[in-house]
Structures are given as C-alpha cells and as structure tokens.
Amino acid sequence: MIRQLLLLSCLLILTGCALAPSRSSVPAADAGHTIHLMRYGWHTALLFDGNDIRSRSPRLQADLRPARYILIGWGDGEYFVRDDAPWSKAVKALVNSDYPALQAGRRDSNPPLGVAPQDSLALAITSHGMDQLVAYIERSIALDAAGQPIYLGQQADHPDRFYRGNGHYSLFSNCNSWIVGALRAADLPVSGINLTAGSVFEQAQQIAALQQQMHAERQPALHAAQ
Template identity: 25%
Template sequence: MNKKVRQALKFTGRFLLAIVAFLVVYVLAVIICSHITVNDEPEASSDVTIFINSNGVHTDIVVPVKNDVKDWSKEILYAHTKSQDSIMKYVAFGWGDKGFYLDTPEWSDLKASTAAKAAFYLGTSAMHTRYYSDLKEDDSCIKLTISKKDYESLVQYINESFQFGEDKKVLWIANHSYGQYDAFYEGTGKYSLFYTCNTWANNALKAANQKAALWTVYEGGIFTHYR
C-alpha cells in the first residue's frame, strides 16, 4: 500500500469519525436541551385561548382569528384558501423549509436535494396557515390560556416570520395548499439542523412567556413540557 493510499484512508477515517462525533454530540444536545424547561411558571390568565397542535412531526401554534389584539383575517385572507369559508374561529401558524412544504406533501415525495438544502441553510422558508372552525383537546392538541400582553408578544413574533411586499401585505404563495382551509406565504429565516419547524414553534411559546424547551428540533421536545 503506497503512501497516497494510506493518506487517503487516514483522511477518510478521520472524516467519518468526525461525522459520528458530530451526530453523537448533536443528539445528546437535542435530548438534554429539549428537557430543560424555560418559563416553567407562566403568568396565570384567561384573556386569550391558544393551542399547540401537532401532526406527530410538525408543531403549529393556533390562535383566535380575531380579537381586540389582532384580526388575522385581514392579512391571511379567506380568499387565499380553496374553501373561502369565513366562519372560522382559529387560525394555525407553522414555519418551515419552503422546499419541504411545497414539494414534499408526503414523506415518500422527499428528495435528497430537498433534505440537503433544508439541513444546511441552503433553502428558503415559508409560513403555512390553516383555518379551523374548532379544535379538540387531546395528546396532540394542548389548550393554553394566556394574558393579553403575552398574546401581543406572540402576535409580534408570528408577524416577524412573514415576508411583506411593498404594499405591506404578506406575500401569498398562490396555488399551493394541502386541503380546503390552508395557504402558504413567503417566510423569513432559513431552516437547518439547528432551527427547524419545531424550533420556531418552541420559540413562539418563549415569545409568549409560556413553558417551552431551552432548545429543541422535534415536536416531542415541546410537548414533553405539557404532557
């Protein structure tokens, strides 16, 4: 075995070892930080009802369509949904990688290029919204009541996750939806291994001064503080 081959094998071994070490540290950090609670004693209030809603992978923050703090229907137009049904009580917000959202409606549709872009800050983001007439509390849907002040902070956080056009309106991504009641909009920021859709939702709870993980990338890291 010549010197160049030995050097190549040595480099490959170190590279693979570095990847394994990174993954071990990453997983440990996710587990530890996900179980550290912040805001473990939020202010008790019944001013505004919100929900934390999960599909098992992705977490949405669900808020009233309209109250004296914010009327979301003026920005998240019913006309942007296929149903255009205006008799709705709640609207859900989720942030994520645009490629994942628009090009991967099912896990079977996932492409390696989409995953790579999402993991390494190479893609762009989108906001996904969905209207609900009502929600049912269960293990995947947690009801919270928060103060008006905390809701104002949450509204600001959600607003800052949207891109706005010159007309000061959110940028609707037309002709994309999963069903009858949802719509997509251009988002701010980029998805990565360290900042996922669930990190966004976890930070939304932090912004509203509610219980949350110190840092998490998966939905269980949020719900473990409420179950």
C-alpha cells in the same frame, strides 16, 4: 450531514436539562386567552381562535376569511408548501434549505383533521402575551421591496395561505424551534434547547399541568367568597 446528526444527538441529550417551570412564571389558567399546541408526529404548530388572532393581525385579517380556528406553522419553503413533497425535499431542507415558509390556515375543529385529541394541548396566555405572539408571527413573514408579503404555493381556494418566511430553516432552526420562539414571545416559560416535537410538547405539558393545578386550587377560595 453526519457531523450535523452527531451534533443533533448531543443537543437532544441537552434537551433533558431544560428547567421545569416555576409557578410564578406561568400565566394563570384564566389569563384571558387560550392557544393550543398541536403535535403532528415530528412537527408542531399553534391553533388559535379565529377571531382572536384575526382581530390582532392586519395581515391575516386581510388574507384569510373568518374561521372558527386558524392554524399557524413554520417550515421549509419547498417541503412545507407541497402536499406531495418527496422525502428528498425533507433531507434537503435539513442541510440546504433555500428559504422558510409560514403557514396560516383555516380550520373547523379542535383538534383539526390529522391531530389526535391527546396531541392538542391548551395553554393560557395573557393579553400582553397574545399581542407579542401575534407580532412574532407577523415578523416571520417576509416582505418584498414594496412592503408586501411574498406568497407561496396555491392561493385561490386552498384553506392554507403560505408566505415566504424570514429567517433560515435548517436542522437546528426548524419548525419546533420556531414554535419555541412563539411560546416564549407569549410569555410562556419554555427553557433549554428544543429541536423535537416531543421536547416542545413535554415542556408545554408541564406548563399546562401547573395552570390546571393553580386553577383547581383557586376554586375553593372562589366558592367561599361567593
């Protein structure tokens, strides 16, 4: 555990070496779709327009009722699923996780309950990026021998559906690194090693700022053309 924490410290230092995104690598602000990066302390997740993601995901369309928003996250299969998980489960997850879980939950507002307004960040992506992102999410759901999802936790009236996930959860493969994979699947230029919510959110802020800047620069030209 001590060795892993020392290695994590070194990796966090390297996080600062992540390259700033270039304008040419960032989708335009009017690219067609908007997702929101959520930050809950040390955890990150993605918030989608409910119709947007359900229309592209047969699995979520089958398992979730229509909702204004749908929250997607990834974490340890034992700690993540339980509402009252003890800290001992969190420690175990970092060093000896049995399996990961993917969360898909209905939400009524943006930001959802538990997220401060400044911790909800809008990111524009293209239709191609959206398709790739949804495919990444569906690949993260583990299937049984019959090709059906393996469900975890409460199912009946719970707003969140939990699936057993593919991959392995650990100190170096956590919710934030999974989100990085999701953002990269969506063609967003996230670079470097990102194991903390802060490092993921900081890069996403740079991308959002560039998108807003490019949008502002286009407005005079659009008004002149009209």
